[in-house]
Amino acid sequence: MLQVSELQKSYQVGKNRYEVLKGVSFTVEDGEFVAVMGPSGSGKTTLLNCISRYIPVDAGQIKLGRTDLAALPEEALARVRNRDLGFVFQDFLLLDGLTVQQNILLPAIIGGTISDQTEEQALNMGAVFGISHIMNKYPAEISGGEKQRTAVARALINHPQLILADEPTGNLDSKSSRAVIDSFEQARTSLLATIFMVTHDSFAASFCDRVIILRDGIVVKTLVKGNRPRIAFQDELLDTIKELGR
Amino acid sequence: MMKTFTDIYQILRHKNRKQYALLSGCLLFSVLLIASYSAMMRSPTVLTVLPEGGDSRRQVMMIFVLTMMGCAVFSLYAAGLFLRQKSRDMGIFLALGMERRTLTRILTRELCALTGVSCLLGMVLSLPITLGIWGLFRLLLVDTEEMALSIDPQAYLLPLAYSVVMTGLLFLLAVRSLRRIDVMEIIRERHTSEPIHDIPRWYGAGGIFLLIAGFLLGYQAPAFFVLALHWYPPEGLAAIFYAPAFAGLYMILLHTVVNGWHKKKSVYKDIIATSQMKFEGRQTVRNLLVMSLLIAGAYFASFYTPMLGIGSLLSFDQRPMDYVYRFRMDQSIPELEAVQELAKQYDVAVTDWDSAVMLRLAVDGSAHVETETSLGTTWESVYYDMVRSDLFLRESDYNAITGEKLHLAPGALAAVFDSEGACISSGSFDGSVSSLVTNPLTGRTLPVTSVTDIVNDTLCGHYIMSDADYEQMREGLTPEWKEKLCLFNVENCEESYAFAKALFHAIVDASDSSVALLDGWDPVIKMRTEASGEAYFLDPDQLAAHNFEPIDYDLRDSSNFRMYWLYMPRFRVLDKADFVKTTAVFTMTFVFIALVCFAAVFIIAYTRSMTLAINGRQLYGDLRRLGACDAYLLRTVRSQLKRVFLTPAVIGTGAIYALYAMIMFFNDNRLSQGELLGMAACLLLIAAVSGLFYGFYRRTLRKVCGLLDIHPAAK
Structure with missing residues (x-):
């Protein structure tokens, strides 16, 4: 599904150059729910922005299926973003001027694939994610958790191959975080979505199949949940993070 | 859907x-x-x-x-x-x-x-x-x-x-x-954000120095080119010398926005406003610069009316005689009898009538002869026996009119100036005759032994010569080269407007087209120009080619006629009453310009303030979460807005007022009473506009507070 090889990214700030990603490589399989964790400044969000090509990369390969995103021209990239990728941002990035339903339908409208069926699908998603009652409300009128569930529904509307989520629970309280994670679970089970999530929240990450640990721009460890209970996996994640902090 | x-x-x-x-x-x-x-x-x-x-x-x-x-x-x-x-x-x-x-x-x-x-x-x-x-x-x-x-x-x-x-x-x-x-x-x-990096504190003083230096350089550069280098620089070149003033203005604004003028100890008091302004730096400084320039431009236009108005009204009151007019002696213009007849019709009593015949004689001196070169126009000073003409009064006539006892030896002249040391009513007169007076028709000359400056507000702009010299020089002069000066007072001058108007019309009606001339027209310069085979540019048939409006007797109430006719009478009551009308288009044009500039300033100040509010919304929310009360937030907003409004207002107003005072002073190296009163009137105008600006600031402050959910009542 997603194969990242030797990805490098650096920033120039004044005369100083900061290497943020120093040759990151990993894969995400079809239907997998994978998280990236790491301390602040480890390059998590940069990694996600590079995969989606929101920011240019210095070197490396990003393969989605057989397509190398790093080498894709602008127009083709737009098509991939619209059809093959779904995005969930920490600060939701909903359009304030559109209702919840309109926001959900936005990728379909941009892609020109909207139909009565899509509208029905949006309503179904609303039911799945528990936001049916707010479909005609504007973002300013709903809670953070509801905004993020709207963003998840929007990410799924075009049936993308991969959902990229950047700290989806970062701005939410525990109840809302749980609701968002549930919506990812729902998406995986009901809609067969593949999810790649950046998070610093061990609770959210403990629902994943695999967690990649990033530090100083390199992958230092990969933890697999396997058949263990979620709590046990969360404990291991916490121990690993504690270890990294030493 | x-x-x-x-x-x-x-x-x-x-x-x-x-x-x-x-x-x-x-x-x-x-x-x-x-x-x-x-x-x-x-x-x-x-x-x-x-x-x-x-x-x-x-x-x-x-x-x-x-x-x-x-x-x-x-x-x-x-x-x-x-x-x-x-x-x-x-x-x-x-x-x-x-x-x-x-x-x-x-x-x-x-x-x-x-x-x-x-x-x-x-x-x-x-x-x-x-x-x-x-x-x-x-x-x-x-x-x-x-x-x-x-x-x-x-x-x-x-x-x-x-x-x-x-x-x-x-x-x-x-x-x-x-x-x-x-x-x-x-x-x-x-x-x-658009932050500005640290600005050294000397930018403030350095800016003020450059501002003053730029004004002085820019103002004096043209005179330096013309007088020292004998070169008329191309249009716009002299403007370059004002560049330090703009650089200075920019430095002052940078210093104001980034450092502020407070001493270090009070930095924390204004820390939010200062840092916010600093991080909106570039746009803010650019905005403040344009606002300062627009305010300066608006005031420059606004000052025109009080400066002109007060100076002129004062000069009307200072005239010793109520009615003064002159005419060429080949014209049949109403004199004592006709004037008294007309006065009777308007129930006006003429008093203190006096008249004198003046000779128009050539004087020697230097003129600029211009040459076009690849670098522009240069000039050299060339001496002429007959460089231009001036009007000469007989000593006895002068004494009779003024009551003085002037006595001039043969060959001695007296140049008459007004009490301000100039002579506004006679543009070309400078009392600079050096050695020779010539009868332009006979060629008879009078070597000048001395020229004494004397003061008289009625007869300023003329030369006085001894009676003997006068008689000698008069010989052979035709009526076109003689002018009669008539002066009188009336009882209740302020109520004689209708008479003044009627006499003015009578004089204009009696003048023929040969005296429909602009006040710069000079028969000696015309002779000299035509002798060199060129046309005289102030001749009525040449005016259109030089974009001058000719004198038209049908437009006798127009500014052009009233301000520039060579034989325009000086009737105190008429000049005073018609002053506003005569200068109306000038005044209104400048008032209009001032309105446009001030409107632009208000809009920029408003949009800038709103932007600061929009950009700072998050910050004010954070400050509130950190425990800031409404009074603190209000003080911070006020401090930011004050800089937007106050900085350009103070800098723009101060700079243009100083520039204006400098121009007034360097005109003749002194400030006349009229100029001082005019400057005082300009201060009143500044106070009025500043009051309006303050009101607008208060209104904008309320609007911004509303946007940020700060309640002014909390202050």
């Missing part, structure tokens, strides 16, 4: 209509200001009274360029604000897979339509607004025949060009904002 992106875009446009309204309003207003200004400036009505190449026309043009700059700055600023507000939406569209090309096309098309409609509307509205304001001037202030405003359609070429340039610039801004590769940067655009 929406099906296409256009539907989405329409919904968002409706939701964000305030942003559209702000941009559209700024564009409309800027074009409206420029079109109104241009319509007024290009109007034949105004062009007629602002001669080509004259200082007034140059000043109007200079302020016009300033206004255009100001309008362009606030329009581009509004466009930048619009794009920043829109940037998040655009970034989200890109993030969700919208093609950049499609989005750019939609945005640029929308901006072009918005600009086009706003600019067109601005141009259309400018016509009724210009005519309306001018009509109000005529209704409320003064109305004369020549005040009828006619509009030249070509005046709309300038606002049209401005609209095209603005559309182009907005197009480029839109393309640039979407061309960035980093999508996240587009999404976060709204939160970016």
Whole structure:
């Protein structure tokens, strides 16, 4: 599904150059729910922005299926973003001027694939994610958790191959975080979505199949949940993070 | 249900209509200001009274360029604000897979339509607004025949060009904002700041020094070129010498925004406002610079009326005689008998009648002879026995009129000046005759042994010679070279307006076309010019070619006639009563310009304040969460807004007032009583406008507080 090889990214700030990603490589399989964790400044969000090509990369390969995103021209990239990728941002990035339903339908409208069926699908998603009652409300009128569930529904509307989520629970309280994670679970089970999530929240990450640990721009460890209970996996994640902090 | 992106875009446009309204309003207003200004400036009505190449026309043009700059700055600023507000939406569209090309096309098309409609509307509205304001001037202030405003359609070429340039610039801004590769940067655009790096504290004092140096250099450079280098620099070159003043202004503003003028110990008191201003630095400084220049331009135009008005009204009162007129002796102009007859009709009693015959004789001296070179026009001083003419009075006539006992030896002359040490009523007179007076018809000469300066406010602008010299020099002079001076008082002068008007009309009616001459016309210069095979540019048939308006007896109430006719009588009551009418077009033009500039300043101050509020909304929320009370927030907002309003007001006003005082002083190295009173009147004007500006500041402060949810009651 997603194969990242030797990805490098650096920033120039004044005369100083900061290497943020120093040759990151990993894969995400079809239907997998994978998280990236790491301390602040480890390059998590940069990694996600590079995969989606929101920011240019210095070197490396990003393969989605057989397509190398790093080498894709602008127009083709737009098509991939619209059809093959779904995005969930920490600060939701909903359009304030559109209702919840309109926001959900936005990728379909941009892609020109909207139909009565899509509208029905949006309503179904609303039911799945528990936001049916707010479909005609504007973002300013709903809670953070509801905004993020709207963003998840929007990410799924075009049936993308991969959902990229950047700290989806970062701005939410525990109840809302749980609701968002549930919506990812729902998406995986009901809609067969593949999810790649950046998070610093061990609770959210403990629902994943695999967690990649990033530090100083390199992958230092990969933890697999396997058949263990979620709590046990969360404990291991916490121990690993504690270890990294030493 | 929406099906296409256009539907989405329409919904968002409706939701964000305030942003559209702000941009559209700024564009409309800027074009409206420029079109109104241009319509007024290009109007034949105004062009007629602002001669080509004259200082007034140059000043109007200079302020016009300033206004255009100001309008362009606030329009581009509004466009930048619009794009920043829109940037998040655009970034989200890109993030969700919208093609950049499609989005750019939609945005640029929308901006072009918005600009086009706003600019067109601005141009259309400018016509009724210009005519309306001018009509109000005529209704409320003064109305004369020549005040009828006619509009030249070509005046709309300038606002049209401005609209095209603005559309182009907005197009480029839109393309640039979407061309960035980093999508996240587009999404976060709204939160970016434009910080200025540290500015040394000496920038404040250094700026003030450069400002003063620039004013002095810019003002003195033309005189240096002309007097020391004998070179007339091309138009605009001398303006370069004002550059240090602009650099100084910029440094002062930088220092004000970044460091402030407070001493270090009070830095923490204003830390939020200072840091906010610093991080909005570049735009803020640019805005403040334009505002300062516009305020300076607006005051420069506003000062015209009090300076001219007070100086003139004072000079009317200082005249020793109520009625003074002169005429060439080949004209049949009413004299004592006819004047008394006319006075009787108007129930006016003529007193203190006096008259004297003056000789128009040639004097020697130097004239500038100009040569065109590849570097421009140069000049050299050439001595002529007959360089120009002056009027000469007999010593006994002078004594009879003034009651003085002047006694001049043969060959000695007295040059008469007014009590201000000049002679406003006789432009070419400078008392500089050096050695020779010549009868231009017979060639008889009088070697001059000495010239004494004497003071008399009635007879200033003339030479006095001994009776014997006078008789000798008169021989052979025809009536065209003699002029009669008539002077008298009347009882109750202030109530003799109707008589004054009738006498003025009688004098004009009795004058033939050979004396329909501008006041600079000189028969000796004409002789000299024609002797060298050239036409004399002040001859009536040459005036049109040099863009001068000829003297027309049918337009005897026009400013051109009243101000520039060679034989214009000086009747105190008439001059005083008609002063406002005579200078109406000048005055109204400058008042109009001042209004336009002040309006632009108000708009820029308002948009800047609103931007500070919008950009600072998050910060004020955070401050509140950190425990800041409404009183603290209000103080911070007030401190920010004060800088936006107060800085350009103080700098612009102070700089232009100092420049104006400097110009007044260097005109003749002193400040006359009229100039001092005029400057005092300008101070009153500054106080009135500042009061208005303060009121507008308070209103804006309330609006900003509302936006930030700060309740002024909390103070």
